[in-house]
Amino acid sequence: MPHKHASRRRFLTAAAASAAAPFILPGRIWSAETQPSARLRMGFIGxxxxxxxxxxxxxxDESVIVLAVCDVDTDRRNAAKxxxxxxxxxxxxxxxxxFREITESKDFDAVCxxxxxHxxxxxxxxxxxxxxxxxxxKPLTHNVHEAVAVTAVARQHNRVLQTGSMQRSSSEFRIACELVRNGVIGEVKRVETSFGDPAKPNANPEEPLQPxxxxDRWCGPGPLVPYSSVLSPRGVHKGFPQWRMTREFGGGMITDWGAHHIDIAHWGLNVDGSGPVEVKAPAEWDSPKARGAQLIYANGVVLTHVNGKGCxxxxxxxEVHVNRGKFELVLDGKRRFGFWDKEVDKGTSLQREYTLAEREFLANAKVKLYNSKDQIQDFLTCVKSRQQPVCDVAIGxxxxxxCHLMNFAYWYGGSFKWDPAKSNFVSGGDPKWLTREYRGEYKVA
Known part of the structure; x- marks a missing residue:
């Protein structure tokens, strides 16, 4: 395709201008603007x-028409077409x-x-x-700098961005967070989130590159590493490739599942758009199976990475425990409602348990959270209404x-004070951790 230099310069300039912008969570409804066509014209990338x-x-969804697909692998691209x-x-x-044949074209209203x-x-x-x-x-970005930049550009252009943190559209998570937000378990003192291992530097051996x-484009803004099918298996496959376990291209399970469970922790703690004020590394921070990194919030709540139940x-x-398809409410040491193990919790169901908890403790709740039934439908609804979706850009x-801050604890043994409003270190930490070296023309300045 011809390079559209003017458009690209505008994009890089917008990114540069956004680098120091704080997160803003304005009112739910934006000002009126031109609505998309009757059918939302979409392109899919990756x-x-x-x-x-x-x-x-x-x-x-009949309100959508898919006009293009993009992938750097010919087989995946053609299969999607x-x-x-x-x-x-x-x-x-x-x-x-x-991807620019989609993002820079006026033929599209939205992209997935x-x-x-990376x-x-x-x-x-x-x-x-x-x-x-x-x-x-999710995770919305590869590093902290990018998270600030994406938020600022979305706000500058009044665009809807839904992060794919789909647990926010599942009833067990919403009700769990409403129980917490309405004080059913009293004053929250600590949170435990359970997910796998931190990422390590890429060390996959080189394999022959097939036509x-x-x-080069797959590596994109990241380093040009030797090809490995571990990073990108050829063709149409059913698995989830392990690029996510490398620092160069992902963030390990900290940003993979952590982006789900820490997101729910933020929802329950009412810190969306903000974050921790301190991070503490565990004693054995560089262990491949390390656990114990902590995020500490302004109200004193300590979130710890553990092998546990989810969130x-x-x-x-x-106590409130929640995971996909699992829910448990414990009061005064006694389990009041719960569905965790289908072999143990026979005779009931997940929906029955969280519905009973909702009826008993949330009938007159002062705090009612955004009730999205489906992450994609919520996005489509908000594109039409111009409202913020359940996992708006600043939330994602x-x-x-x-998640990135927790990774610093494991990657560098970093214990430091953090300013969530400025997205920068107060003491400790290295500003170099917040961004990366971008390769070639793909930059977030």
Whole structure:
């Protein structure tokens, strides 16, 4: 495609101007602006395992029309095109290698981004700066600097950005957080979040590069490392590649599952758009299976990374535990409601247990959280209404930053004070940790 230098310069300038901007959570409704066409014209960027599920859900909505798919792997790109063409019974879907053919084109209203993490911010900023609404998978960014930049550009252009933290659209998580926010378990003293290991530097051995994969573009803003099928298996595959376990391209399970459970912790603690004020590294911070990093919030609540139940809130009068398909409320040491193990909790169900807890303790609740039934439908509704979605850009950004801060504890043994309003260190820490060296033309300045 011809390079559109003016458009690209605008995108990089917007990113540069945003670097020091604080997070802002304005009112739920933005000012009126031009509405998209009757059918939302969408492009999909990154056509791996996660995107296949997203693509099928968007294709199932008659208010959407998918016009293009993008991937650096020819086989994945063509397979996605075939899926779209089969749905519409034509051959009209474009299949492209360069995301800018979508983000810089006026033929699209919105994009869905499900690339590896190191591409999220570059593509999101390009789309936002060119007037697109964005659905971007979690974690929203690869580093702290990018989280600030993406938030600022979304706000500057009044765009809707939904982060794919889909647990916010599941009833067990919403009700768990409402129980916490309404003081049912008393004053929260600590939170435990359970997920896997931190990322390590890429050390995958080089493999022969096969035709059909643009490896230079796959690496993109990250370093050009030797090709490995561990990072990007060729063609259409069913797994989730292990680029996520490398620092160069992901953030380990801290940003993978941590972006889910820490996000729920923030929802329950009412710190969306903010974050911790202190981070503490565990004694054995550099162990491959390290646990124990802590995020400390302004109200004194300590969040600890553990091998536990998912996301657990501990208050002065009880506990709430929640995970996908699991829920438990404990008061005064006694389990009041719960569905955790289907073999143990026979005769009941998840929905029954959280519904009973809701009826008993939240009937007259003062705090009612955003009730989204489906992450994608919520995005589509907000594109039309111009309201902020359940996991708006500032929420996704602050949850991602908390994950990045936890990674600093494991990567560098970092214990430091943090200013969540300025997204910078108060004491301790190294500003170099907040960003990365960008390669080639793909930069978040």
């Amino acid at each position: 056509m791996g395992t996660q995107s296949r599920g997203l693509l099928n859900k968007f294709l199932g 075939e899926t779209v063409d089969k749905k519409y019974e034509n051959k009209d879907c474009k299949a492209v290698n360069d 981004i499900a690339t590896p993490d 591409w999220h911010a570059v593509i999101s900023i390009s789309a936002l700066a060119n007037g697109k609404d964005v659905y971007c998978e 059909g994969l643009d490896w 657990s809130f501990f208050g002065t009068e009880g 950004a602050s949850s991602a930053i908390a």
